[in-house]
Amino acid sequence: MSEGPSHVVAIVDDDAAVLESFQFLLEMAGFSVVAYASAHAFLAAPASRLRCLIVDQHMPTMTGLELAACLRAQGVDLPVMLVTSAPSPGIEARARAIGVRGVLAKPLPEDEVFAFIRSCDPR
Amino acid sequence: MSGEDLEQLHRALRLQEALLRSMLNIVPDGLVTIDTKGIVQSFNPSAERAFGYTAAETIGRNVNMLMPHQHGHAHDGFLKRYLTTGERRIIGIGRIVFGQRKDGSTFPMELQVGEVNIEGAHLFVGFVRDLTARREHERRMAELQAEVIHLSRLSELGHMASAIAHEVNQPLAAIGNYIGGIRRLLNDATPPVLRQAIERVAAQAERARDIVNSMRGLVKKGDRPQETLNLETLIRETSALALVGTDSTVALDLVVPAEPAFAHVDKVQIQQVVLNLVRNAVEAMDGAPGSRLTISIEPAGDRVGIAVADTGPGLPDAVRARLFQPFTTTKPDGLGVGLSICRTIVEAHGGTLTVESPSEGGTIFRFSVPSRTDAEDAVP
Numbered sequence: 001m002s003e004g005p006s007h008v009v010a011i012v013d014d015d016a017a018v019l020e021s022f023q024f025l026l027e028m029a030g031f032s033v034v035a036y037a038s039a040h041a042f043l044a045a046p047a048s049r050l051r052c053l054i055v056d057q058h059m060p061t062m063t064g065l066e067l068a069a070c071l072r073a074q075g076v077d078l079p080v081m082l083v084t085s086a087p088s089p090g091i092e093a094r095a096r097a098i099g100v101r102g103v104l105a106k107p108l109p110e111d112e113v114f115a116f117i118r119s120c121d122p123r
Numbered sequence: 124m125s126g127e128d129l130e131q132l133h134r135a136l137r138l139q140e141a142l143l144r145s146m147l148n149i150v151p152d153g154l155v156t157i158d159t160k161g162i163v164q165s166f167n168p169s170a171e172r173a174f175g176y177t178a179a180e181t182i183g184r185n186v187n188m189l190m191p192h193q194h195g196h197a198h199d200g201f202l203k204r205y206l207t208t209g210e211r212r213i214i215g216i217g218r219i220v221f222g223q224r225k226d227g228s229t230f231p232m233e234l235q236v237g238e239v240n241i242e243g244a245h246l247f248v249g250f251v252r253d254l255t256a257r258r259e260h261e262r263r264m265a266e267l268q269a270e271v272i273h274l275s276r277l278s279e280l281g282h283m284a285s286a287i288a289h290e291v292n293q294p295l296a297a298i299g300n301y302i303g304g305i306r307r308l309l310n311d312a313t314p315p316v317l318r319q320a321i322e323r324v325a326a327q328a329e330r331a332r333d334i335v336n337s338m339r340g341l342v343k344k345g346d347r348p349q350e351t352l353n354l355e356t357l358i359r360e361t362s363a364l365a366l367v368g369t370d371s372t373v374a375l376d377l378v379v380p381a382e383p384a385f386a387h388v389d390k391v392q393i394q395q396v397v398l399n400l401v402r403n404a405v406e407a408m409d410g411a412p413g414s415r416l417t418i419s420i421e422p423a424g425d426r427v428g429i430a431v432a433d434t435g436p437g438l439p440d441a442v443r444a445r446l447f448q449p450f451t452t453t454k455p456d457g458l459g460v461g462l463s464i465c466r467t468i469v470e471a472h473g474g475t476l477t478v479e480s481p482s483e484g485g486t487i488f489r490f491s492v493p494s495r496t497d498a499e500d501a502v503p
Contacts, residue, residue, distance in 0.1 A: 015293050021300035028304035058289075060444050063475065085292050086285075090473040107296040107332060110303050 008047055009117055012036045012067065013056040013083075018106075022054075025110070031117060039067035050078055052120040054113070057084035057091060065091065069098045079120045083108065153251035157186045161202050164246060173232070173253045175225035186249075191223045214238055214247070222251065230255045267364060282464040288335045295335065298328045351495045354384045354420050354427055361394045362418060365401035373405055378419035384427045385495040392468045393492060396476075399461045400431040400488050407435030407486065426474065427494040432487040437480050446478060465490070 009031050013019040016037065023033045036042040039055070039062035053071075057064040068080045082095050085106040095103050104112060147154055153170030157163055163186050166178040174181075174189055181188065187195030201212050217235040224230065231254040239246045302325045309318055355377070362375060386393075401416065408414035414434055421428040438446070447466045462476070469476040474491040481487060 015297075017297045018293055018300070021297035021304070025300040025304040028307040060447055066475070085289050085296075086467070088471055090470055094473065106292060107299040 007051050008032045008034050008049070010034050010036065010042065010047060010050050010053045011055070012039060012042050012053070012059075012064070014038055014059040015056070018056075022108075026113075026117075029110075029114060038062070039064070039070075042067065043070065052079040052081065052117060054081045054083060054116075057082055058086070065094055065098065065100070068095070068100050072098050079116075081113075081116050151252075153249075153253070155181075155186060155189070155249040155251065156246050157249070158247075159202065159206055159245050161185045161187060161199055170251060173224075173230075173251055174222060180225075189222055191221050191229050194220065195223075219254065222253075231258055270364075282467065284338055285467075286463055288338050291331070291335050295328055295332050298324070299332075302328065349387055349389055351385050351387050352390060354386045354429070354492075355379050357386075357388075357390065357393065358397055358418055358420065358429070361397040362401045362416075364394075365398045366405065373408060373410075373414045373416050376415065376417040378417060380420060380422055382422075384420050384422050386427050386492045387495045388472060388492050389468075393472070396465045396468050396490065397429075397431070399465050403461065404431055404433035404435065404486070404488075408433050409435070411435075422494055423491070425494055426491040428489060428491045430487055430489045432481075432485060434485045437484055437486055438478065443478065443480070447476070 009026060011019065011022055011026070011033060012035075013022065014037060019035050019037060023035045026033045034047045034050075039059060042053075042055075053068075055064040055067055062070075064082050064084070068082065071078060071080070080100045082091070082100050082103045083106055084091060084103060087103055087105045092103050102116060104116075147165070147167040150167070151169055153173045154165070154167040155163060155170050156165045163181045163184055166176070166181045171177055176189075185195075185199075187198045189195075190198060204210055205212070205214065213234065214236045215238075217233065219231055220234050221229045222232045233252040233254055235250040237248045237250070239248065302321065305321055309321070359377060362377075366373070366375070397418075401418075404416050405414075408416070411434075416434075417430075417432045419428075419430045419432070421430065447462050466476045469490040469492075472492045476488065476490045479487040479489065
C-alpha cells in the first residue's frame with residue numbers, strides 16, 4: 001500500500017468475527033486499518049493521525065455514540081461513522097447532535113463505506 | 124346461702140350477662156348458637172350482616188337454612204353422629220365452608236365451633252368469619268400477577284425474535300465482509316468454478332439475510348402510542364405490580380421531585396423497563412435483612428432521569444461486561460433478554476440505560492425519558 005499512517009481507518013466492534021472480517025474487507029479494498037475490540041481499547045491507545053473512525057453502536061460498557069460524544073468532548077476532530085444493526089430515529093438524531101457524519105445499517109453496504117472513507121481527506 | 128350473698132351473686136351474674144351481650148353485639152365475627160337438634164338459639168348482629176337474615180327470622184329454625192342445600196342436608200346427620208359417637212368433624216377444628224345468604228347467594232366463610240355442655244343445657248356456638256373480601260383480594264392479586272407474567276412473556280417473545288435476528292445478523296455481516304474482500308482477490312487467473320462457488324456463498328448469505336429481515340419485520344410493531352404521563356404515578360403503580368408475588372421484605376423508597384414530573388412515553392414499554400429493573404433488584408437482594416430499593420425521579424432539562432438502586436451484592440465484572448447482551452442470564456429459568464429489551468426500549472425513547480456499581484455496594488441502573496413540562500394533555 002502506498003498510503004502512510006495518516007490514511008489509517010480505525011474500526012471498533014466488540015464482535016471479534018465481525019471486526020476481523022471488516023478489517024479483511026477494508027484491507028482487500030486497499031485501506032490501512034487499525035482494529036479495536038472496544039471503545040475503551042480505542043481511547044486507551046488511539047493511533048495517531050487517523051483518517052476516520054467506523055464504530056459499532058451496540059457494545060457493552062461503552063456504546064459507539066458514547067465514544068463519539070467522548071471524542072467530541074475531548075475536542076478530537078475525527079470523522080465518525082456509526083454502524084448499527086438496529087437503526088432508529090432516536091439513534092440517528094443523537095448521532096447528528098454530536099456531529100457523527102452518518103449512520104449505516106449492518107450488514108454494511110460496501111459502496112457507502114468506501115465512499116465515506118474516501119470523503120475523509122487523508123491528513 | 125344468705126339473702127345478701129344471693130343478691131351479690133345475682134349482681135355478678137347480671138354483670139356477666141351484660142358484658143357477654145355487649146360483646147356479642149360488637150364482635151366482627153358472626154355468632155350463632157344452636158341446640159342439639161340444630162335449632163338456632165341466638166344470632167348476633169354480625170351474623171345478621173353476613174347472612175342477611177334478622178335474628179327473629181332465624182331463631183327457632185334449623186341452622187341448615189344458613190347453608191347451601193347439599194351441606195344443609197348433611198348437617199343434621201353430622202350433628203346426630205357427633206352426639207352418638209363423639210366423632211368431630213368441625214368442633215374445635217375449624218374449617219372453611221360456604222354459607223348461604225337470605226338472597227340465596229353463597230359466600231366462603233371460616234367456621235369455628237365451640238361446645239357448651241352443662242347440666243340441663245347442651246349448645247353449640249358457631250363463630251363465622253366472612254371471607255368474601257379476603258377471597259376477592261386474593262383473586263385480584265392473582266389476576267394482577269397473571270397480567271404481569273403475560274405482559275413480560277409477550278414482550279420477551281417479541282424481543283427474543285429480534286434478539287435472534289440481531290445475533291444471526293452478526294455472522295452474516297462477517298460472511299458478507301469476507302465475500303467482499305475475497306471478490307477483490309479474484310482475477311483473470313481465478314478458476315471459474317471457484318468464482319461460481321463464491322458467488323453461490325454470497326447468494327446463500329443473501330438468502331439468510333432476507334429471512335432475518337422478514338423476522339425482524341414481523342416483530343417490528345407499528346407506531347406505538349406515546350402519551351404524557353405523571354412519572355411518579357407510573358412508577359408507583361408499576362413497582363407495586365412488580366412486587367406482587369415476591370416475598371416482599373424489601374423496603375421501597377420513592378424519591379420524587381417537589382414538582383410532579385411528566386414524561387412523554389410509551390406507557391407499556393416504560394412499565395416493562397421499570398418492571399424488569401425492580402424485579403432484578405429484588406432478586407439480587409434475595410430477601411437479605413435491610414434490603415432497600417430506592418427509585419429516584421430526577422428531572423434534568425428536557426429529560427427526566429430515573430434511577431433504580433438496590434442494596435444487593437453488586438455485579439461481578441464478568442457479568443457486567445455482557446449485561447445488556449441478549450441471552451445473558453444468571454437465572455436458571457431466565458431467557459436473558461430482560462435488560463437487552465430495556466436497553467432497546469430506552470434507546471427508542473432517545474436515552475441510554477447504564478449501570479453503576481457504587482463504592483458503598485449495591486447496583487444502580489439509570490435511564491432517562493423525554494420530559495413534558497406542560498401537563499395539559501396529561502393523564503393523571
